[in-house]
Structures are given as structure tokens and as C-alpha cells.
Amino acid sequence: MREFGELLRTHRIGAGLTQQQLADFAMVSVRAIRDLECGRTRSPRAETVRLLADGLRLDEESRADLQQAGGRAAGRSTVAPPAPAGPGGLIVGREAEAAALAASLTEGRPGAGHAGQRLVTVTGVSGVGKTRLALEVAGELHFRHGWSVLWHPSQSVPSINDEQDTVLVTDRRPDPCLLDAHPRLRIVVTALAPTELPGELVFPLGALADDAAVRLLLTHVHRVRPAFRPEPANQAALVGLVHELDGLPSALEFAAGWFMVYSPQHLLERLRSNPLDPTSAHLRDSLRRSLSTLDVDGRELLVRMAEGEDPGHSPYVRDLCVRGLVRRTGSRYEALNLVRAAVLEPVSGPHLAGGVALTWPV
Structure with missing residues (x-):
């Protein structure tokens, strides 16, 4: 059996989290995480193991492995705790976005009824804070409105209480049948691109001011x-x-x-x-991986924009904006600096037209 600290570190790095980020998500101190990963602490409390598993959004099998490595009996996960607050309170600079996302889940859209807000997909480039925003809003709904909060990182069907309002946060494409089966359920998806499911409200998240x-x-x-x-x-x-x-x-x-x-x-x-x-290398690879959500025409346009071309009135600009890969500056659109660097950075392996390296299957 693998040591708890080694397994924790593997899951953390696999999720692309720093120790500080995991501490924020799990509401566990950075020092505690550091002591566990280096083996200074070898017998974590059961509550600590649960919080870390929730913060890492582990599926049932990985959660059971972590519990066993920590010397705890494996069991089904409970409802995760509400989202942690950011530094000094609400996550920095996202007050308007948090309020808008919460409103989209609790209020009906004018002229469309309430069903349009039962599935909201927060889109944007890797590292923009999609998951952090979703967790913040989930915590707000829990504290202020008494909603149940579920994290759903696996393909298994979550246990949902139909007697209370519930928000389910996931980074996977959800089963649309869940909404039909559970009238008081809302789903928040964090993704690089829209799910294209019926009734989806796309919530693009841009960079901070x-x-x-x-x-x-x-x-x-x-x-x-x-x-x-x-x-x-x-x-x-x-x-x-x-x-x-x-x-x-x-x-x-x-x-x-x-x-x-x-x-x-x-x-x-x-x-x-x-x-x-x-x-980090994780951010670099994630930025390149965003290209995999585009079709060939969209990728080729992004390559040209990364090289300085004005997209004009291309119909693919909207798709690039929804994914957070480009932004509007005045009357023009431009690729983000980091996206441009990731797109044009030469690496080994197969490439798209324009020298764009592909580090993922297409």
C-alpha cells in the first residue's frame, strides 16, 4: 500500500493544485498538507482525510484508497462542506460574477422561465478560476439559502435529496436525465467549452480587471x-x-x-x-489543451490570431471568446498573451498548421 503522503501528493499534482490551492479548497492548513506529504504526520484524522478528498474532488475509488492509506475505513462520501472563502473573504475581484452566477441559479431568466437556469456551464481558459467561483457560489447558496451542496468528480450517480434545493458542482458533462429526475436540482459545470446540453446557460468567465x-x-x-x-x-x-x-x-x-x-x-x-x-508546466499544457475543444476552423483562426492577424468578422470569434482564449480590446479581438505563447511555443510532437504543438489526441 502506498504511503498516505505520497498518495496525497500524487493526487494534488494530478489535479494541478499547489499546496496553497488545496488548502483553500479543503479548508486544511498548508502546514498540515506539507507535514502529511513529507511524512512528518502519518496518521491524519478522519475529518482531515475527508476534507482533503473533497478538496481534490476524488471519485469513490480514489477516495477509498486515500482513506485506506490514512488508516481509515473506506465508506461512501458524505455531502461535502460548503466552499471555502478566498483570501480576506470573497474571492478577489469576482464579486460581480459571483452575484450573477448565484442569481442565475436562484432566479428565473426573463421570458424563459426557471428551467433555463437549472444547468449553468462556467467556461473559460484554464487557470481563470472557474472552479473557485463555482465553489464560492455553492458555499453562498449553502450558507444563505440552506441548499445542499454536492461535488461530483466521478461518473457515478450522486445521491440527491429531493426534499431540498441542491446544487451539484462538476467538471464533467452531466447526465441530463438528472435534471428530469430531480426537480429541485441545479447543476454547475466548470469546463473549457459549453456542454451543448439542452437548457444550458453558458457563463463565460473572463480575466480579472x-x-x-x-x-x-x-x-x-x-x-x-x-x-x-x-x-x-x-x-x-x-x-x-x-x-x-x-x-x-x-x-x-x-x-x-x-x-x-x-x-x-x-x-x-x-x-x-x-x-x-x-x-507551471501544468498551466502551459492546459492552455494548449484548450485547443482540443475547437474544431479545425476555430484552431486555425486562433493560430492566425496568435500570429497577429485581425479576425475581422469571422463566425468563430465567438467560440474563442466563450472559451476565454481571446478577448476584445476596443474594436479589435486579440489572443491572450499566455495563449499566444502556448500556441506558438515550439515543442516536440505532432503539430497543427502554424507550428502549434499538439500534446493531446485529436
């Missing part, structure tokens, strides 16, 4: 450099950093770690030469 992105960056920086303070001399560099990183929350978090060795000005210089340099 500059001021919110700077606040989030500083929140992460203070974890590695508590004494760092923004000042007139570095303000322009901080704004430049969030521009180069497209206001993408996961990219900001990874870049913050470099403040231990770089000033904002030096880090900005490094970013301008390669925006992907201070981010």
Missing part, C-alpha cells in the same frame, strides 16, 4: 515576501505584470513565487521575453 488582478497578485506575494509593499516606483511594473499574465489568477499565483528572487521590474522584463516562463 487590472485593479483586482494587482490585489490578487499582492495577496500571493505577501505569502512569500510579507514585507513587500507597492509604491510609486514599482506600481507601473505591477500593472505591467498583470497585463502580461492576462489577469489570469493561476498565472498570478505562480508568478508571485518569483518575488522571492526578482523585483517587479526584473520579473516584468523576464515575462516580456516569455510570458510562460514563470508559470
Whole structure:
């Protein structure tokens, strides 16, 4: 049997989470996760194991393996706890999006009745914070409205209580029959692209605005450099950093770690030469993987946009926007800096037209 710490670390890395991100999702301290992964703590409490499994969104089999490695009897998962709050309360810069998503689940859409809001898919590029937003809103519905909250990372059928309103959060394409069978159920899907299921409301999540992105960056920086303070001399560099990183929350978090060795000005210089340099391999691969949700015409348009071409009135621009791969700036559309770098970065393996590397099956 694998050691608990080794298994926990494998699941965490497989989910693309840092120790801090898992701590936020699971409501377990970073120190506890660090001690477990390095083997300093070998007998975690049953509640700790459950919270970690919920934070990792493990399926039943993986959850049972983790419980067994922790010396706990395997059993069916209970309803997961409500979503954790972000740094200092609500996740930074997402107040409007959180309110809109909550409203879409609790209120009817004008002229369409309530059924249109029973299935909401939050779309966007990897690292934009889709899951974090969904968890935040699920927690809000639990605390304020008494809804039951279910995480659903597996293909198994979740246990749903039809006597109370329930929100199910999943990163998989749900079985549409669930909504027919459970009238008080709402489903929130987090995905790179819409599910195309009947009645789906697509909720595109874009990058953070500059001021919110700077606040989030500083929140992460203070974890590695508590004494760092923004000042007139570095303000322009901080704004430049969030521009180069497209206001993408996961990219900001990874870049913050470099403040231990770089000033904002030096880090900005490094970013301008390669925006992907201070981010993770997981983010790099995830950005490329977003291409797999596009058809051939959409991928070819993204390649051309990454190379600087104006898309004009191409009908595929909307699909790229829904997936968060491009954004509107004034009257023009442009590919995100990180998307452009991921698309054009040369790697080994099969390629699309334009030199785009494919690291996934097509």
C-alpha cells in the first residue's frame, strides 16, 4: 500500500493544485498538507482525510484508497462542506460574477422561465478560476439559502435529496436525465467549452480587471515576501505584470513565487521575453489543451490570431471568446498573451498548421 503522503501528493499534482490551492479548497492548513506529504504526520484524522478528498474532488475509488492509506475505513462520501472563502473573504475581484452566477441559479431568466437556469456551464481558459467561483457560489447558496451542496468528480450517480434545493458542482458533462429526475436540482459545470446540453446557460468567465488582478497578485506575494509593499516606483511594473499574465489568477499565483528572487521590474522584463516562463508546466499544457475543444476552423483562426492577424468578422470569434482564449480590446479581438505563447511555443510532437504543438489526441 502506498504511503498516505505520497498518495496525497500524487493526487494534488494530478489535479494541478499547489499546496496553497488545496488548502483553500479543503479548508486544511498548508502546514498540515506539507507535514502529511513529507511524512512528518502519518496518521491524519478522519475529518482531515475527508476534507482533503473533497478538496481534490476524488471519485469513490480514489477516495477509498486515500482513506485506506490514512488508516481509515473506506465508506461512501458524505455531502461535502460548503466552499471555502478566498483570501480576506470573497474571492478577489469576482464579486460581480459571483452575484450573477448565484442569481442565475436562484432566479428565473426573463421570458424563459426557471428551467433555463437549472444547468449553468462556467467556461473559460484554464487557470481563470472557474472552479473557485463555482465553489464560492455553492458555499453562498449553502450558507444563505440552506441548499445542499454536492461535488461530483466521478461518473457515478450522486445521491440527491429531493426534499431540498441542491446544487451539484462538476467538471464533467452531466447526465441530463438528472435534471428530469430531480426537480429541485441545479447543476454547475466548470469546463473549457459549453456542454451543448439542452437548457444550458453558458457563463463565460473572463480575466480579472487590472485593479483586482494587482490585489490578487499582492495577496500571493505577501505569502512569500510579507514585507513587500507597492509604491510609486514599482506600481507601473505591477500593472505591467498583470497585463502580461492576462489577469489570469493561476498565472498570478505562480508568478508571485518569483518575488522571492526578482523585483517587479526584473520579473516584468523576464515575462516580456516569455510570458510562460514563470508559470507551471501544468498551466502551459492546459492552455494548449484548450485547443482540443475547437474544431479545425476555430484552431486555425486562433493560430492566425496568435500570429497577429485581425479576425475581422469571422463566425468563430465567438467560440474563442466563450472559451476565454481571446478577448476584445476596443474594436479589435486579440489572443491572450499566455495563449499566444502556448500556441506558438515550439515543442516536440505532432503539430497543427502554424507550428502549434499538439500534446493531446485529436
